[in-house]
Amino acid sequence: MGESEGSEFPPKKQQQSETADFPAKKLARQLDFTQGVLPDHPQSQLSPVVVKPLSAQCQLQPHPQPQPQVVSILVSPQQQTQQQPAVRVVKPESPKSRPRPNAELKDGTPKKQKQCNCKHSRCLKLYCECFASGTYCDGCNCVNCYNNVENEAARREAVEATLERNPNAFRPKIASSPHGARDSREETGEGLVFVKHNKGCHCKKSGCLKKYCECFQANILCSENCKCMDCKNFEGSEERQALFHGDHGNNMAYIQQAANAAITGAIGSSGYASLPVSRKRKGQELFFGKTVKDPSSHRLGHFQQASHIRHAALSSLLPSNPVARAGNTTTLGSSKITYRSLLADIIQSQDLKELCSVLVVLSGEVAKTLSDQRNSTKKRVEDQRDTFPDSSTQERLQSQKEFDADKIVSNRSSANHADEGAPDDCSLDGADMSKGRPMSPGTLALMCNEQDTIFMAAASPNGLMGYGCNSSSQLPCGQGMTEAHAEQERIVLMKFRDCLNRLITFGEIKETKCSSLARTELGNEKGPPSKGIANTRTGTGSQQGPFSNGVVKAPPAAKPPQMVTSIVATSSSDLQKFPSLPQNGDNKLKS
DNA sequence: GAGTTTGAAACT
DNA sequence: CAGTTTCAAACTC
Numbered sequence: 001m002g003e004s005e006g007s008e009f010p011p012k013k014q015q016q017s018e019t020a021d022f023p024a025k026k027l028a029r030q031l032d033f034t035q036g037v038l039p040d041h042p043q044s045q046l047s048p049v050v051v052k053p054l055s056a057q058c059q060l061q062p063h064p065q066p067q068p069q070v071v072s073i074l075v076s077p078q079q080q081t082q083q084q085p086a087v088r089v090v091k092p093e094s095p096k097s098r099p100r101p102n103a104e105l106k107d108g109t110p111k112k113q114k115q116c117n118c119k120h121s122r123c124l125k126l127y128c129e130c131f132a133s134g135t136y137c138d139g140c141n142c143v144n145c146y147n148n149v150e151n152e153a154a155r156r157e158a159v160e161a162t163l164e165r166n167p168n169a170f171r172p173k174i175a176s177s178p179h180g181a182r183d184s185r186e187e188t189g190e191g192l193v194f195v196k197h198n199k200g201c202h203c204k205k206s207g208c209l210k211k212y213c214e215c216f217q218a219n220i221l222c223s224e225n226c227k228c229m230d231c232k233n234f235e236g237s238e239e240r241q242a243l244f245h246g247d248h249g250n251n252m253a254y255i256q257q258a259a260n261a262a263i264t265g266a267i268g269s270s271g272y273a274s275l276p277v278s279r280k281r282k283g284q285e286l287f288f289g290k291t292v293k294d295p296s297s298h299r300l301g302h303f304q305q306a307s308h309i310r311h312a313a314l315s316s317l318l319p320s321n322p323v324a325r326a327g328n329t330t331t332l333g334s335s336k337i338t339y340r341s342l343l344a345d346i347i348q349s350q351d352l353k354e355l356c357s358v359l360v361v362l363s364g365e366v367a368k369t370l371s372d373q374r375n376s377t378k379k380r381v382e383d384q385r386d387t388f389p390d391s392s393t394q395e396r397l398q399s400q401k402e403f404d405a406d407k408i409v410s411n412r413s414s415a416n417h418a419d420e421g422a423p424d425d426c427s428l429d430g431a432d433m434s435k436g437r438p439m440s441p442g443t444l445a446l447m448c449n450e451q452d453t454i455f456m457a458a459a460s461p462n463g464l465m466g467y468g469c470n471s472s473s474q475l476p477c478g479q480g481m482t483e484a485h486a487e488q489e490r491i492v493l494m495k496f497r498d499c500l501n502r503l504i505t506f507g508e509i510k511e512t513k514c515s516s517l518a519r520t521e522l523g524n525e526k527g528p529p530s531k532g533i534a535n536t537r538t539g540t541g542s543q544q545g546p547f548s549n550g551v552v553k554a555p556p557a558a559k560p561p562q563m564v565t566s567i568v569a570t571s572s573s574d575l576q577k578f579p580s581l582p583q584n585g586d587n588k589l590k591s
Numbered sequence: 592g593a594g595t596t597t598g599a600a601a602c603t
Numbered sequence: 604c605a606g607t608t609t610c611a612a613a614c615t616c
Contacts, residue, residue, distance in 0.1 A: 120610065126600055127610045165601080203598065211613055212597045 115140040123147035124158035126169060131158070134170055173198050174218045200225030208233035209243055355499060362495055363488045370484045 116137060118128045123145045126132045130140060130147055136155075137147040146154045162169045174197055197215045200223060206212045208222050208231045215222045215233055222233045232239040 116611080118611065121600095125610080127612090129612080132600095162600095169600095199599090201598080206597065206613095210597080212599090214599075217613095 116142050118142040118145070122154075122158075124155060126162060131155075132170070168198070171198075173214060174220060195220050196223035197225055201228050202226070203228040203231070205230075207231065207239065209239055355496075359492045359495060363492045366488045366491045367484055370487055 114129050114133075116123060116128050116130045117140070118137075119142070121127045121131075123131050123137050123140070123142045124147055128137070128142070128147060130137045130142075136149060137145045145151075146158070148155070159170075174195055195218075197218065197220060201208060201213045201215045203213045203226075206216075208216050208226070208228050211217045213222075213228070213233060215226060215228075221235055222228055222231050234240070
C-alpha cells in the first residue's frame, strides 16, 4: 500500500519520453543494469548455476560450460506482453547473484528462469526477483507487470529509484570477502572461497535454516554481517548438520562422483559443486578469534585447505585456478558452484617448467646419441666398404646400420622402464609405441615442417638440439633427420606419457583418500557435532590434512610438490643413463 | 491450491 | 537508525 500506485508509475507512453533527461552518469549506470552487466559483477559472465539448498545439494550437477554469456536483456518486445505466461522464451541470464531458489527443478536440472508472481509491485521493486536480478519478466505469473520492454521507461525509472536508495541494490548479495576474511568462508571444490552475505540476514524465527534466510538460501553460513536471532546456520550447528546430513548416501555419491570427475577430467573444469561445508560460525568463532576457528576444515574441505593456501601458484593448466576464479565463483551468489580438479594441488607451474626442461634435455640427449651412433656406424660402413666393396656386403652393412638405430630405440625404451618401477606404467609402454614403427607420410611431413620451428626452437636455448641438427645435416631430411626427430619425439612423448600416467596414479591415490575422508567425516558427524573450539583445527594442522590419519595408505609423497617431483624424477633418472647429460638439470629435478 | 509464515524491501 | 508496513517467496496443510 505504501507505494503510490498511480503517481509512481505514470503511463508508459509518457514515461518513455522522460527518460532522455537522465544524467549521463545515471544513465550509464542504468545501462549497466539494463544490459544485465553490472559493474563489478563478474558472475554475470557465467552460466547460471544453481545453489541447491543443503538438503538438495548432494547430487553432482552437470556443470554448464562456463562460457561467457552476454546477459544483455534481449527479450523482444513482441514477446514481452504483460501477463502472458503462456509465452515462454528463454530469459536472459540473471546478472545478479541474488538467490534464485526456484531456478532449478527438483531433480536438479536448472530451470530457465524464475517466474515471479508479483501482484502489487508491478515487478518494479526489489520484491520482484526478476527485477532484482536485472531481467525482464518473461513468462512470469505477475500481475500488472512493468518489468518489460514495453514499459522500459517506467522500468528504468524504477531502476533509478532503486539505485538511489541503494547503489548496490543490483549487485550480488553474496560475494567474496574482499580481504579474504576467514570468517564466513566457504570451502568449495576449488579450495576455500570467502563468501558472505554482503548485508547479512536478519532472520528471527527461521533459525536461518530455511530458505527464508538469504544466507541459507545461498548456501552460505551466516557471518558477522548478519543480525539474525537464534541463528543455527553456523559451522558446527547441530541443527544445521542434522539438516545437511539428512541424506548421507547421496552425499557420498556426490563426493565420489566429484572425485571421479576430477580424476578422469570428464568434466571440463572437472569437479563438483561446492558442498555445504565449513564456514564460520559467527558468534563463537569470532569470539575465539579467526585464526583458530574453522572447525571448518571439517568434512570434505580438509584436503582442500592446503590448496587454498597455495592456490595462487596453480598454473593455468590446472582445471581451475582458485585465484582466477574466486572472483567469479564467490560472487555467483545463487550460482555459486565451483569446480576443482583433484589434481589441482599437485602440479605447480614450476613443475611444468621442470618437466619441460627434462623433456628438452632428454630430447637433446637422444639426438646426440643418435648422432653419435650414426657417425660411428657410418664410419664403420665406410671402413668396411673399403674392405668389402661387394654389393652384398653393402646391403648387410645397411641392415646393420638400421639395426643399430633400432637398438638405440630399444635401449631407450628399456631404460625408461628399468628404473620406473611403477606398476601402473607397465601396461602402456612399448607396445603401442612400437619401435621402428613406420610413421605415416603425414607425420613425417609434419615433422619436417615443424622440427625447425617448434621442436627445435624449444630446445635450442640449451644448445641441446645441436646434436639433432648435426645429425640431420649428415643425412637427407627424409631419412636421417626425420629418423632422428622421430626418435626424439618418440622418446619425449613416451616420457611425457609416463609422467602423465604417474600423475594419474597420484590422482587416483588422492581420490581414494578423499573418498575415505568423506566417509570418515560423514561417519564422525553422526556423533556429537563439533562446536566452538572443541574440534578446532589449527591452520598448520589443517595443512597436513586428514590424510595423515592413516585411513588410507599414504602415498610416498603426499605433498603436491613432492608428487610432481617424483613424477618428473622418472625422467631424471632416465637422463642419468645418458652420460653427457648436463648435471644441472638432474640436480634440479632431484632438488 | 489456499492460507500462513517469514524476512527483505520499502516506507515513515 | 529504528520501527512499521508492504510484499512475495517459502512453507504448511
